[in-house]
Amino acid sequence: MTANALSAVNVVAGYGHTKIVNGVSFDLAAGDALAVLGRNGVGKTTLLGALAGRVNVSSGQILLRGKEVQNAKAYRRVSKGLTLVPQEREIFATLTVEENLRIAASNAGSPGIDTAYELFPRLKERRANKGSALSGGEQQMLSIARALLTNPSVLLLDEPFEGLAPVIVEQLTEALQMLRKTKSITMVLVEQHADLAVEIAGNGLVLERGQIALSGDADSLRENWHDVEKLLSVA
Numbered sequence: 355m356t357a358n359a360l361s362a363v364n365v366v367a368g369y370g371h372t373k374i375v376n377g378v379s380f381d382l383a384a385g386d387a388l389a390v391l392g393r394n395g396v397g398k399t400t401l402l403g404a405l406a407g408r409v410n411v412s413s414g415q416i417l418l419r420g421k422e423v424q425n426a427k428a429y430r431r432v433s434k435g436l437t438l439v440p441q442e443r444e445i446f447a448t449l450t451v452e453e454n455l456r457i458a459a460s461n462a463g464s465p466g467i468d469t470a471y472e473l474f475p476r477l478k479e480r481r482a483n484k485g486s487a488l489s490g491g492e493q494q495m496l497s498i499a500r501a502l503l504t505n506p507s508v509l510l511l512d513e514p515f516e517g518l519a520p521v522i523v524e525q526l527t528e529a530l531q532m533l534r535k536t537k538s539i540t541m542v543l544v545e546q547h548a549d550l551a552v553e554i555a556g557n558g559l560v561l562e563r564g565q566i567a568l569s570g571d572a573d574s575l576r577e578n579w580h581d582v583e584k585l586l587s588v589a
């Protein structure tokens with residue numbers, strides 16, 4: 355039996371003594387994707403942070419290809435192929451687009467910065483601009499491009515489509531699906547648009563009070579869409 359690409363086993367994580375994620379488990383095979391849904395402040399970013407090594411995991415395990423990584427530093431997880439596109443884009447403001455990309459491309463096995471320019475021609479046009487001189491959407495593209503250049507086997511995406519024009523969202527979706535198919539990249543996608551996220555990922559879970567309130571494949575979630583919507587509503 356081959357190990358899953360990414361597993362969470364009863365993960366408890368939070369800030370100080372406050373537990374935000376309280377016993378989350380899932381398994382993803384290589385090339386699988388999972389949509390993580392839930393209201394604002396429910397802990398989606400915290401869960402990705404725990405997976406990526408930015409938020410303290412107080413108990414439970416995170417397994418990358420069957421190996422425990424919950425105690426590994428964030429940069430070690432990146433070198434093992436677990437890469438986060440953070441909700442705050444965190445590009446280097448004082449470096450140019452090309453310098454930002456080169457740093458990411460220094461990771462072993464990187465596909466090289468030309469692949470980033472193929473995916474986002476806009477970044478090529480802006481390659482000599484400083485990060486601080488980019489529009490919101492361009493910063494977004496740069497953040498995603500940087501993640502892809504680290505040669506990830508698992509990509510954690512925190513609202514990657516936010517602020518992007520619909521045509522770019524479509525291109526990006528296609529590119530991500532291509533990476534799943536051709537390179538078996540595994541993805542965890544946090545996204546506010548539940549229907550879009552479930553369609554893209556094919557699997558989803560809804561968080562509530564730090565736990566999984568509902569989960570399943572796209573078909574079973576669609577069958578229970580009323581419950582999904584209830585869990586996402588602000589009422």
Ligand SMILES: Nc1ncnc2c1ncn2[C@@H]1O[C@H](COP(=O)(O)OP(=O)(O)OP(=O)(O)O)[C@@H](O)[C@H]1O
Nearest residue numbers: 369372374392393394395396397398399400401441
């Ligand atoms: N650095 C931090 N220190 C302390 N508490 C935090 C920190 N970051 C987030 N929180 C708290 O943890 C909870 C979950 O936040 P988180 O950012 O994970 O939510 P989210 O589901 O990603 O929300 P959104 O949809 O708004 O992005 C919130 O109550 C938030 O106030």
Ligand SMILES: [Mg+2]
Nearest residue numbers: 398399400441
């Ligand atoms: Mg968030």
